[in-house]
Amino acid sequence: MDDQSRMMQTHPGVSLAGHSVQGGMGLPPHVQGHEGADGDGRKQDIGDILHQIMTITDQSLDEAQAKKHALNCHRMKPALFSVLCEIKEKTGLSIRGAQEEEPPDPQLMRLDNMLLAEGVSGPEKGGGAAAAAAAAAASGGSGSDNTAEHSDYRAKLSQIRQIYHTELEKYEQACNEFTTHVMNLLREQSRTRPISPKEIERMVSIIHRKFSSIQMQLKQSTCEAVMILRSRFLDARRKRRNFSKQATEILNEYFYSHLSNPYPSEEAKEELAKKCSVLFLNVSNWFGNKRIRYKKNIGKFQEEANLYAAKTAVNAAHAVAAAVQNSQANSPTTPTSGKLAIQWGLDTGAWQTLCSPQTITSLFSTFLGVTRHNFISTRT
DNA sequence: ACAAATGATTGATT
DNA sequence: AATCAATCATTTGT
Numbered sequence: 017m018d019d020q021s022r023m024m025q026t027h028p029g030v031s032l033a034g035h036s037v038q039g040g041m042g043l044p045p046h047v048q049g050h051e052g053a054d055g056d057g058r059k060q061d062i063g064d065i066l067h068q069i070m071t072i073t074d075q076s077l078d079e080a081q082a083k084k085h086a087l088n089c090h091r092m093k094p095a096l097f098s099v100l101c102e103i104k105e106k107t108g109l110s111i112r113g114a115q116e117e118e119p120p121d122p123q124l125m126r127l128d129n130m131l132l133a134e135g136v137s138g139p140e141k142g143g144g145a146a147a148a149a150a151a152a153a154a155s156g157g158s159g160s161d162n163t164a165e166h167s168d169y170r171a172k173l174s175q176i177r178q179i180y181h182t183e184l185e186k187y188e189q190a191c192n193e194f195t196t197h198v199m200n201l202l203r204e205q206s207r208t209r210p211i212s213p214k215e216i217e218r219m220v221s222i223i224h225r226k227f228s229s230i231q232m233q234l235k236q237s238t239c240e241a242v243m244i245l246r247s248r249f250l251d252a253r254r255k256r257r258n259f260s261k262q263a264t265e266i267l268n269e270y271f272y273s274h275l276s277n278p279y280p281s282e283e284a285k286e287e288l289a290k291k292c293s294v295l296f297l298n299v300s301n302w303f304g305n306k307r308i309r310y311k312k313n314i315g316k317f318q319e320e321a322n323l324y325a326a327k328t329a330v331n332a333a334h335a336v337a338a339a340v341q342n343s344q345a346n347s348p349t350t351p352t353s354g355k356l357a358i359q360w361g362l363d364t365g366a367w368q369t370l371c372s373p374q375t376i377t378s379l380f381s382t383f384l385g386v387t388r389h390n391f392i393s394t395r396t
Numbered sequence: 397a398c399a400a401a402t403g404a405t406t407g408a409t410t
Numbered sequence: 411a412a413t414c415a416a417t418c419a420t421t422t423g424t
Binding site for chain 3: 255256257258279300303304307308311312
Binding site: 256257259264297298301302304305309 | 401402403404405
């Protein structure tokens with residue numbers, strides 16, 4: 017209303033010149049006569065029109081409807097409409113131009129990528145399973161019972177995915193509904209207001225922007241949920257399983273039978289990992305923990321040490337005995353063998369005496385049924 | 397419920 | 411890159 021009156025005042029020349037709406041209520045315009053084709057008559061017309069517009073709210077709906085129809089049917093209407101649109105376009109210059117182009121939001125892209133990677137926004141079934149499998153592999157579980165471990169995770173993930181999709185669909189539907197509503201409204205209004213198709217387009221894009229910002233919030237919170245789920249289920253620290261009895265058995269056997277240097281080589285670790293059906297990293301962690309904990313409190317591990325020493329002895333006794341016999345027979349002493357202090361560390365040194373005398377003694381006695389001294393004396 | 401045991405992580409060190 | 415040391419978070423044993 018303001019627009020209309022303003023523009024009509026500013027550009028009287030383009031108003032409904034030469035056409036009297038006044039007496040033609042409900043009648044097609046062409047039936048009415050053209051009384052004043054120039055001068056006073058025209059001004060009079062304009063005044064009448066303005067007056068009519070100003071008082072339009074006082075009129076009944078039927079009357080207004082009829083006037084609208086009369087306006088729409090006027091032969092000059094399309095031309096007038098385009099002129100008004102043009103004027104409006106020019107006067108509203110400042111509004112547009114500022115945010116015409118929209119570069120793809122980097123954060124939105126990050127969110128999209130993550131959702132895709134997690135199998136939330138990707139293809140329905142395969143993507144999710146693949147993502148779960150990948151996550152399982154990355155988490156480095158013990159390998160044997162991954163499926164049971166992660167079925168819960170997968171269930172929750174698909175729950176998130178479902179919520180995400182339904183919400184997204186809801187937003188999309190609402191967006192479309194709203195857009196069509198607004199478009200219809202604007203189209204309807206464009207019969208009486210100078211609204212160009214371009215403007216409608218712009219309005220639509222504004223609406224889409226608004227809705228996509230809502231979508232972004234949805235994506236954000238979905239990402240958060242996935243992250244929480246991940247940390248809850250896949251962080252190995254949180255969901256850890258102790259190794260099987262056999263695995264710890266094998267590892268302990270190696271540890272105590274290499275107590276003087278419990279640093280398995282890469283190959284040895286590989287082999288142990290295979291034997292225990294755990295990962296290489298698990299073996300490394302295990303030895304790291306074992307060394308530090310053993311060193312920290314040797315006394316506590318005494319019993320265990322004896323146990324495994326005995327175990328290994330059963331397997332190795334013959335071999336050792338043979339070796340001893342061999343060395344007795346043909347070779348001078350092994351240079352390092354006399355030294356019984358066991359130190360750990362790397363080439364750089366920093367080795368400490370760690371094996372208690374009792375451990376050594378028990379090792380020797382269980383191995384060969386001789387005392388440490390006896391054993392040494394047999395070699396020297 | 398509590399403490400001990402245990403596997404993993406992290407930061408520093410070498 | 412491998413290891414140590416401290417620490418975390420869970421599991422297991424009581």
